[in-house]
Amino acid sequence: MKQKITIKTIAKELGVSTSTVSKALKDSHEISKDTKEKIQAYANLYNYKPNHLALQLRNQKTKVIGVILPKIVHHFFSTVISGIEDGANKKGYNIMVCFSNESYKKEVETLKVLSNGSVDGIIVSVAGETLENKDFNHFKGLVSEEIPFVLFDRVVDEILCDKVVVDDVGAGYKATNHLLENGRKNIALITTPNHVNVGALRRQGYEKALIEHYIKTDRDIIVEIDEKKPLKPQIAKVFEKEIDGVFAVNEIYAANAMRIAKERGYTVPKDISIIGFTDGLISEYSSPSITTIAQHGFTMGQQAVDLLIQRIENETADFKPKKIVISSDLKLRESTKTL
Amino acid sequence: MKQKITIKTIAKELGVSTSTVSKALKDSHEISKDTKEKIQAYANLYNYKPNHLALQLRNQKTKVIGVILPKIVHHFFSTVISGIEDGANKKGYNIMVCFSNESYKKEVETLKVLSNGSVDGIIVSVAGETLENKDFNHFKGLVSEEIPFVLFDRVVDEILCDKVVVDDVGAGYKATNHLLENGRKNIALITTPNHVNVGALRRQGYEKALIEHYIKTDRDIIVEIDEKKPLKPQIAKVFEKEIDGVFAVNEIYAANAMRIAKERGYTVPKDISIIGFTDGLISEYSSPSITTIAQHGFTMGQQAVDLLIQRIENETADFKPKKIVISSDLKLRESTKTL
Numbered sequence: 006m007k008q009k010i011t012i013k014t015i016a017k018e019l020g021v022s023t024s025t026v027s028k029a030l031k032d033s034h035e036i037s038k039d040t041k042e043k044i045q046a047y048a049n050l051y052n053y054k055p056n057h058l059a060l061q062l063r064n065q066k067t068k069v070i071g072v073i074l075p076k077i078v079h080h081f082f083s084t085v086i087s088g089i090e091d092g093a094n095k096k097g098y099n100i101m102v103c104f105s106n107e108s109y110k111k112e113v114e115t116l117k118v119l120s121n122g123s124v125d126g127i128i129v130s131v132a133g134e135t136l137e138n139k140d141f142n143h144f145k146g147l148v149s150e151e152i153p154f155v156l157f158d159r160v161v162d163e164i165l166c167d168k169v170v171v172d173d174v175g176a177g178y179k180a181t182n183h184l185l186e187n188g189r190k191n192i193a194l195i196t197t198p199n200h201v202n203v204g205a206l207r208r209q210g211y212e213k214a215l216i217e218h219y220i221k222t223d224r225d226i227i228v229e230i231d232e233k234k235p236l237k238p239q240i241a242k243v244f245e246k247e248i249d250g251v252f253a254v255n256e257i258y259a260a261n262a263m264r265i266a267k268e269r270g271y272t273v274p275k276d277i278s279i280i281g282f283t284d285g286l287i288s289e290y291s292s293p294s295i296t297t298i299a300q301h302g303f304t305m306g307q308q309a310v311d312l313l314i315q316r317i318e319n320e321t322a323d324f325k326p327k328k329i330v331i332s333s334d335l336k337l338r339e340s341t342k343t344l
Numbered sequence: 345m346k347q348k349i350t351i352k353t354i355a356k357e358l359g360v361s362t363s364t365v366s367k368a369l370k371d372s373h374e375i376s377k378d379t380k381e382k383i384q385a386y387a388n389l390y391n392y393k394p395n396h397l398a399l400q401l402r403n404q405k406t407k408v409i410g411v412i413l414p415k416i417v418h419h420f421f422s423t424v425i426s427g428i429e430d431g432a433n434k435k436g437y438n439i440m441v442c443f444s445n446e447s448y449k450k451e452v453e454t455l456k457v458l459s460n461g462s463v464d465g466i467i468v469s470v471a472g473e474t475l476e477n478k479d480f481n482h483f484k485g486l487v488s489e490e491i492p493f494v495l496f497d498r499v500v501d502e503i504l505c506d507k508v509v510v511d512d513v514g515a516g517y518k519a520t521n522h523l524l525e526n527g528r529k530n531i532a533l534i535t536t537p538n539h540v541n542v543g544a545l546r547r548q549g550y551e552k553a554l555i556e557h558y559i560k561t562d563r564d565i566i567v568e569i570d571e572k573k574p575l576k577p578q579i580a581k582v583f584e585k586e587i588d589g590v591f592a593v594n595e596i597y598a599a600n601a602m603r604i605a606k607e608r609g610y611t612v613p614k615d616i617s618i619i620g621f622t623d624g625l626i627s628e629y630s631s632p633s634i635t636t637i638a639q640h641g642f643t644m645g646q647q648a649v650d651l652l653i654q655r656i657e658n659e660t661a662d663f664k665p666k667k668i669v670i671s672s673d674l675k676l677r678e679s680t681k682t683l
Contacts (some may be wrong), residue, residue: 083422100442
């Protein structure tokens with residue numbers, strides 16, 4: 006596809022501001038006849054097609070930020086929303102949250118709805134299906150239309166935009182290392198399919214910790230959960246081998262692993278230590294309570310919205326995408342207590 | 345305030361459709377000169393002021409539904425969103441969710457953002473502060489602008505609109521009665537302040553059940569939680585008296601009551617039976633698992649969005665607000681098991 010010429014390019018080439026270009030193209034009386042003619046001629050020459058939606062987006066500030074999340078019922082995303090809300094409110098913005106339900110089609114549709122001028126910018130965590138398909142044209146469209154947007158948590162390297170991520174490799178390493186240092190040797194991993202990149206990265210951290218302790222990865226005690234099938238039988242599979250530790254990449258997997266361990270007569274943490282991910286209420290209210298890797302969703306949300314608002318409010322600045330990496334902490338609870 | 349004349353009134357008075365009125369007022373070529381003159385004269389006579397936002401809302405379908413919720417992190421509201429999503433998707437609508445954070449000001453602002461033409465209709469559960477202040481002019485504005493909207497769960501009787509509610513008195517009665525029939529006599533109630541009407545209604549059900557069993561209400565074992573203060577010491581207060589049952593109006597209160605009971609050496613359910621509200625994951629994964637009143641949030645969401653879409657798509661129909669009452673079920677688990 007031929008590179009589309011944008012208002013920004015015209016402004017740069019002719020040494021004027023983007024707002025001058027925008028006004029000139031709308032034949033505004035605020036701009037001198039000479040400048041208008043020059044800009045309009047240049048735009049014609051390079052076949053500039055105004056993107057009306059993007060224009061509207063740039064010119065009519067709505068003071069609203071759109072957010073697209075892959076899931077509705079998920080504690081981590083709730084805390085991210087709280088962080089986005091908090092950061093947005095401090096700067097006088099409201100937020101609108103939409104859900105892709107992990108569907109590519111829904112994500113494309115929702116992006117269209119939000120970028121029709123109802124919001125000043127968009128924050129997205131990418132849908133599972135999109136990551137699987139590797140079709141990111143809808144995001145590339147945002148980039149070329151110069152619509153401010155930020156990806157968080159589930160990000161895609163090849164999209165040039167601001168990003169906020171958790172240090173997932175580090176988190177997986179921290180969790181596994183904690184179990185190893187407590188003397189655990191046969192540590193099961195309950196993770197997502199490989200195309201969900203955060204799961205893949207946490208697995209790298211898990212494998213790194215094992216290697217450092219000279220332990221060979223055992224494929225039989227690693228399970229990639231298919232969310233379309235019942236959870237429990239899939240998790241139960243790792244209990245067919247002798248295990249003394251479980252690292253689960255979210256708290257629902259961890260809580261289910263604990264249930265199965267109890268049902269099979271194990272005592273947690275005496276016989277098996279369990280560690281989850283996302284510091285939600287289930288981990289806190291489980292009995293025993295579950296040690297987790299706290300993802301700092303609130304901080305992530307705040308950072309994402311801060312980046313976005315900077316982008317919205319400094320439009321003429323040079324575009325150099327930023328990436329913020331948030332490190333995660335171990336939240337020690339009963340399920341990994343050393344006895 | 346003088347009653348504002350609307351397109352609907354003009355249509356009714358002149359025996360034409362609302363779309364004819366709307367087109368005539370915009371001087372559309374689709375309408376005959378005679379009809380246009382008649383309608384425009386009538387509008388002038390009664391000083392009709394077109395509400396451009398409302399007009400835009402009516403004329404430009406966005407196929408988007410706005411939702412305003414009082415809280416972000418709350419399992420019940422998550423299930424309601426799922427239900428709204430499901431119902432909306434089936435009819436080709438997308439949803440956008442905003443949060444009032446229990447604040448009156450935020451609710452008014454958000455309502456303004458959504459009713460500026462970005463959505464075809466709005467679903468709201470009223471903020472705590474609004475219920476406390478009893479200032480409902482922002483909702484009355486929606487009614488007079490004929491913007492389709494539905495209230496759910498936390499509704500206000502005096503606003504003339506469609507409503508979806510849970511049978512809260514019945515639910516409180518069911519929960520308390522279940523404890524009484526298991527031989528419990530000193531049943532604590534952990535509820536919200538009285539201005540949150542759902543809490544007040546559940547309390548009515550609690551008191552009704554006690555009366556039927558000839559038990560006098562004991563003010564010392566009823567606590568109205570102030571969400572701005574730490575939860576645990578407030579709940580602990582009811583344990584200063586001899587109690588053998590707890591009815592909590594949400595699952596966080598119930599889970600905390602169970603913790604306090606355990607810390608004080610009680611065994612649940614042998615010594616104390618506990619029953620919560622909202623069938624969330626905490627109740628399911630607690631140990632022992634907690635009996636709850638399932639609110640059917642998913643069904644509520646579906647019903648709310650069905651009512652709204654009917655209203656959006658049949659604009660000329662006579663307006664008679666509907667109220668749907670959803671009954672709730674007891675979900676028996678370990679915390680009230682009879683031994």
